[in-house]
Amino acid sequence: MTRTPRADGRIEVRGLSRTFHTTVRRPGTVGALRSLVNPQRVAKHAVRDVSFDVAPGELLALLGPNGAGKSTTIKMLTGILTPTSGEARVAGVVPYRERERNARNIGAVFGQRTQLWWDLPVRESFAILKDIYGVPAAEHAARLREFDDLLDLSAFWDTRVRHLSLGQRVRSDLAAALLHDPPVVFLDEPTIGMDVVVKEQVREFLRHQVAERGRTVLLTTHDMTEVERLAERVVLVNHGRLVVDGTLEEIRRTFGSTWQVRATLADPHAPAGPLPGIALLGREGPQVVFGPDGPDAPTVHQALKLVIERYEVTGVAVDEADLEDVMRAAYAQAGAV
Numbered sequence: 001m002t003r004t005p006r007a008d009g010r011i012e013v014r015g016l017s018r019t020f021h022t023t024v025r026r027p028g029t030v031g032a033l034r035s036l037v038n039p040q041r042v043a044k045h046a047v048r049d050v051s052f053d054v055a056p057g058e059l060l061a062l063l064g065p066n067g068a069g070k071s072t073t074i075k076m077l078t079g080i081l082t083p084t085s086g087e088a089r090v091a092g093v094v095p096y097r098e099r100e101r102n103a104r105n106i107g108a109v110f111g112q113r114t115q116l117w118w119d120l121p122v123r124e125s126f127a128i129l130k131d132i133y134g135v136p137a138a139e140h141a142a143r144l145r146e147f148d149d150l151l152d153l154s155a156f157w158d159t160r161v162r163h164l165s166l167g168q169r170v171r172s173d174l175a176a177a178l179l180h181d182p183p184v185v186f187l188d189e190p191t192i193g194m195d196v197v198v199k200e201q202v203r204e205f206l207r208h209q210v211a212e213r214g215r216t217v218l219l220t221t222h223d224m225t226e227v228e229r230l231a232e233r234v235v236l237v238n239h240g241r242l243v244v245d246g247t248l249e250e251i252r253r254t255f256g257s258t259w260q261v262r263a264t265l266a267d268p269h270a271p272a273g274p275l276p277g278i279a280l281l282g283r284e285g286p287q288v289v290f291g292p293d294g295p296d297a298p299t300v301h302q303a304l305k306l307v308i309e310r311y312e313v314t315g316v317a318v319d320e321a322d323l324e325d326v327m328r329a330a331y332a333q334a335g336a337v
């Protein structure tokens with residue numbers, strides 16, 4: 001058995017901002033010449049005054065449209081970029097001040113590119129990482145066994161990285177990122193382009209790493225199924241700013257209160273009426289339809305429980321707003337800044 005990580009994997013982000021300065025070319029030949037002599041500088045505020053916390057052992061999804069500032073935030077937390085202002089701590093370390101110390105506490109996987117040695121078989125990359133991080137041999141072997149059980153690595157770990165399929169490569173990257181047992185893991189679109197079976201395998205692995213190993217995970221993805229399967233809490237960013245921070249339940253309640261609970265009553269003549277925060281939307285014989293009533297309406301799961309407790313039912317069905325629609329509503333309402 002591998003031990004659970006000892007360092008406190010908390011992530012603290014306070015007023016974090018990052019501005020990029022780039023030069024733009026003026027149009028036309030004269031413009032190009034002018035730009036050579038007097039370059040036109042423009043400021044891009046990629047991340048603006050962002051604050052949030054991730055508790056040890058929590059999986060948080062950092063969501064936002066293309067260009068919202070997610071990767072720039074992760075780069076500051078991994079120590080690759082220095083913020084323009086604000087502060088961040090990852091497992092107690094300021095990442096961009098103490099890059100090496102931070103590297104020992106974190107694992108990072110960027111779905112679009114590998115951190116493994118392209119020309120080496122996967123297992124040799126693992127051996128090099130073991131030496132770099134000074135992982136004791138028995139611990140390394142035990143962890144590899146655990147990762148192999150969950151990710152089926154041995155089927156391809158003697159293959160050179162350059163010959164791996166995308167799914168095999170990302171599974172190898174995940175294992176490589178966690179071999180030194182970091183308390184904090186950053187995943188930037190880890191399952192992009194994977195087939196559904198491999199995606200589910202990777203999600204199961206991540207659930208296991210959070211629940212059984214107590215790792216803190218910060219995940220970016222554009223895949224709402226992934227968010228529903230993995231995340232309890234979500235931070236939404238848009239144009240570099242944080243626009244929503246809440247649990248999926250809170251976000252659904254605020255931006256997607258369009259659920260319906262349809263129940264079939266055992267007695268078709270039994271009286272039916274509203275419940276606290278729940279309106280009776282319609283009735284036809286034994287079929288009754290309930291929906292949310294007001295801003296303090298319960299979630300669909302709570303409503304389902306209340307309906308079943310209150311009425312004797314022979315069948316029940318639930319319609320819930322699609323998470324994609326909920327997020328669109330969240331951007332439209334909260335993101336219009």
Ligand SMILES: Nc1ncnc2c1ncn2[C@@H]1O[C@H](COP(=O)(O)OP(=O)(O)OP(=O)(O)O)[C@@H](O)[C@H]1O
Pocket residue numbers: 020021022044045046064065066067068069070071072073
């Ligand atoms: N090195 C850089 N120089 C200049 N501008 C940059 C640099 N890196 C990022 N940006 C800009 O900062 C903004 C935020 O980019 P970022 O990559 O953080 O977005 P993202 O939310 O990760 O997007 P995606 O979902 O497309 O990956 C974008 O407008 C991007 O063009």
